[in-house]
Amino acid sequence: xxxxxxxxxxxxxxxxxxxxxxxxxxxxxxxxxxxxxxxxxxxxxxxxxxxxxxxxxxxxxxxxxxxxxxxxxxxxxxxxxxxxxxxxxxxxx
Amino acid sequence: xxxxxxxxxxxxxxxxxxxxxxxxxxxxxxxxxxxxxxxxxxxxxxxxxxxxxxxxxxxxxxxxxxxxxxxxxxxxxxxxxxxxxxxxxxxxxxxxxxxxxxxxxxxxxxxxxxxxxxxxxxxxxxxxxxxxxxxxxxxxxxxxxxxxxxxxxxxxxxxxxxxxxxxxxxxxxxxxxxxxxxxxxxxxxxxxxxxxxxxxxxxxxxxxxxxxxxxxxxxxxxxxxxxxxxxxxxxxxxxxxxxxxxxxxxxxxxxxxxxxxxxxxxxxxxxxxxxxxxx
Numbered sequence: 001x002x003x004x005x006x007x008x009x010x011x012x013x014x015x016x017x018x019x020x021x022x023x024x025x026x027x028x029x030x031x032x033x034x035x036x037x038x039x040x041x042x043x044x045x046x047x048x049x050x051x052x053x054x055x056x057x058x059x060x061x062x063x064x065x066x067x068x069x070x071x072x073x074x075x076x077x078x079x080x081x082x083x084x085x086x087x088x089x090x091x092x093x
Numbered sequence: 094x095x096x097x098x099x100x101x102x103x104x105x106x107x108x109x110x111x112x113x114x115x116x117x118x119x120x121x122x123x124x125x126x127x128x129x130x131x132x133x134x135x136x137x138x139x140x141x142x143x144x145x146x147x148x149x150x151x152x153x154x155x156x157x158x159x160x161x162x163x164x165x166x167x168x169x170x171x172x173x174x175x176x177x178x179x180x181x182x183x184x185x186x187x188x189x190x191x192x193x194x195x196x197x198x199x200x201x202x203x204x205x206x207x208x209x210x211x212x213x214x215x216x217x218x219x220x221x222x223x224x225x226x227x228x229x230x231x232x233x234x235x236x237x238x239x240x241x242x243x244x245x246x247x248x249x250x251x252x253x254x255x256x257x258x259x260x261x262x263x264x265x266x267x268x269x270x271x272x273x274x275x276x277x278x279x280x281x282x283x284x285x286x287x288x289x290x291x292x293x294x295x296x297x298x299x300x301x302x303x304x305x306x307x308x309x310x311x312x313x314x315x316x317x318x319x320x321x322x323x324x325x326x327x328x329x330x331x332x333x334x335x336x337x338x339x340x341x342x343x344x345x346x347x348x349x350x351x352x353x354x355x356x357x358x359x360x361x362x363x364x365x366x367x368x369x370x371x372x
Contacts, residue, residue, distance in 0.1 A: 012336045014343035021318070021343050023325060025334065030325060032318045 004047035005076055008086045013041075024084060031082055036061070040075040044085070050076065101142075103133040107190055107236045107244040108291070109183040112139035113175070116146045120172060123271035127280050128179070130247030130288065141182045145175045157182060169275040180234050180246070181331045190244065191237040191338040193328040197230035197289075197296075198222045198370075204243055204294035205370050206235050208327050209301035214359060216250050217258050218301070220283060221363050227370070228289035229282070234331065237341065244291045249280035297369060298324065298351045301362070310361035312354045317343070320351035 010025040020038035022031045033041050039060055043053045050072065058068035079085060101112040102125050110133065115121050125132060147153035153171035155163045157178060165171035184192040196207040196219040205222075207215045216232055223229050231246035238244060252259055254277035264281055266273045273279070300315060300323050315323075324342050328334045352369070356362040 012334070012339040014336075014340040016317070016343045019317075021321060021339075023334070023339050028325065028329060030318060030322050 002049045004049050005044050005053065005079075006047040006086050007041070007044045007079075007084055011084065022084065024082070027083065029082070031084070036071060037075055037078075040072055041079070044076075044079065101136070101139075102128075103135070103137050103139065104128050104131045104179065105133055105137075106131055106179065106183045106246060107192075109140045109186055110137045111179060111183050112136075112142045113179065114142065114144040115175075116148075117168070119271045120145055120168070120175075122269055123172070124176075124179070126267065126269035127176075127249050129249075130282075140186050143175060143178050143182065145171050147171065169272065172272065177331075180248075181333055184234075184236060184331070184333055188239055189335065189337065191239070191335070191341050192234050192331055192333045193324055193338070193342075194233065194330040195235040195327055196232045197235050197243065198227040199230055199243075199289040199294055200227050200370055202293075202295055203370055203372065204230060204289070204296045205366060206296055206298050207301055207366075208298060208323060209303075212253075212303065213301040214303045214356075214362065215301060216252055217256060217359060218363060218366060220250050220252075220258065220281065222366060222370070223286045224283045225367070226287075228287045230289040238291075239337070241293060241341075241345075242291050243289075243294050243296065245289045247282075247288050249282050252279040252281055254278060296345065296350065298346065299366065299369070300351070300353045302353070302355045304355055304357055307355050307357045309358040310354065310356045310365055312352055312365060314348040315351040315353045316348060317346045317351070319353075320346045 012023040014021050018035050020033040020041060039057060043056050054069045054072045057072050058065060099115060099118055099121055101114045102121050104111045104113060113124055142158050144156040145153060153165045153168060154161050155171055155174045155178060163174050165174055184190045196215040197204050198219055207218060209215055219232055229247055232250040233248060234246050236244045259279060264279060270280055298320060321342055328338055354362060354365060
């Protein structure tokens with residue numbers, strides 16, 4: 001079964017000056033994301049696979065496949081280590 | 094036997110009417126005095142009804158619109174809980190207001206919002222600035238309407254019994270202060286204080302941290318993320334976080350409007366705030 005990534009529900013989000021701020025209501029911690037991070041975070045609002053996210057991200061920023069996948073993988077790892085995914089979602093190693 | 098319920102106290106908080114009932118006359122007398130700046134002289138249709146009922150033998154209940162919200166073993170704990178509900182429940186009525194734990198004072202079109210943990214000096218600095226002619230917004234809650242108006246809450250300022258301003262200003266305990274008998278706290282307002290009006294203010298957020306052995310005064314602008322984290326903590330203290338509050342905080346913060354002040358000298362902190370408020 002294809003692994004998918006989706007942000008958990010108890011998050012509040014707000015944008016300012018091209019930054020995205022995400023408040024995790026469970027931990028009380030706030031995370032900030034720049035423009036590239038923001039796109040990946042927003043792609044994770046719905047369940048998507050690494051391939052789907054990388055494809056959308058690549059198209060959005062007009063990137064080659066490999067650097068796009070590297071960016072996305074690094075961001076997914078960051079989101080996972082910040083416990084922002086729904087239970088059971090984790091980046092593939 | 095049905096508990097005796099006294100005539101309710103009607104308070105107007107952030108423009109909303111709140112009826113407070115209790116089975117104890119001293120509780121109502123205390124609240125009537127602490128909130129005398131918000132008290133309505135006549136009954137009015139209440140948007141929210143809060144109550145405190147019980148006794149020493151059976152414990153105490155705090156109710157919201159007739160539904161138990163908390164059970165407390167002592168009158169002190171119940172009264173503190175009721176006080177918190179008085180401050181926060183009107184925020185949640187429709188349309189919801191945006192609120193967080195902070196003191197604020199104003200001069201002209203500028204407002205200074207003091208944010209910090211208990212013991213950081215908010216109350217003392219707020220009281221001192223009122224004595225210097227600033228208009229009083231609130232000691233406990235900074236509440237904003239959805240369109241960004243800051244709404245005053247003229248509740249008396251609470252001093253802990255060890256506050257050095259008490260002997261300095263010769264403040265005496267008031268017989269209507271029920272809590273004096275429990276933990277010695279004071280509720281004060283400088284004589285002749287003027288009240289801030291609700292309206293649009295140019296707001297500066299000051300995050301206070303008192304450190305006995307720290308620098309006399311150290312002030313620095315705060316990055317949005319840091320300021321936001323602290324303000325969200327202040328909203329969590331009122332259990333008032335919402336998506337609209339979060340969006341409003343993100344929208345209103347910037348390093349020019351958010352200052353962290355670490356201090357050991359209250360005089361230096363007051364001088365800094367006066368300079369800040371006067372631009």
